[in-house]
Amino acid sequence: MAFEDRLAEVLQRMDLRPIARQGWRDVSEPWWLPRVPGISSDGFLYARCAAVLQGRETIEKIVADPRRFTLRWDVR
Structure with missing residues (x-):
C-alpha cells in the first residue's frame, strides 16, 4: 500500500x-488559555496529522477514547 493511501486511511479513521x-489548543498557545470547542476543518486535519506523527499507539488510543484527542497539537 502506498504511503498516501495508508495516511488517508488513518486520517479517515480519526474523522469522527x-x-x-x-477541545484543543495549538502548542504555541499558553496552557492557561481555554481549550477551543470544536475545530475548523483545516485545524482538524492538521491536528489529526500531528496525532499520526505520534504513532500507532496514539491513534489507537484516540479512536478507542476520543477524549485523548484533547492534547496540545502542533498544527503549524
Whole structure:
C-alpha cells in the first residue's frame, strides 16, 4: 500500500464527530488559555496529522477514547 493511501486511511479513521468536538489548543498557545470547542476543518486535519506523527499507539488510543484527542497539537 502506498504511503498516501495508508495516511488517508488513518486520517479517515480519526474523522469522527466525537473527536472533532473535543477541545484543543495549538502548542504555541499558553496552557492557561481555554481549550477551543470544536475545530475548523483545516485545524482538524492538521491536528489529526500531528496525532499520526505520534504513532500507532496514539491513534489507537484516540479512536478507542476520543477524549485523548484533547492534547496540545502542533498544527503549524
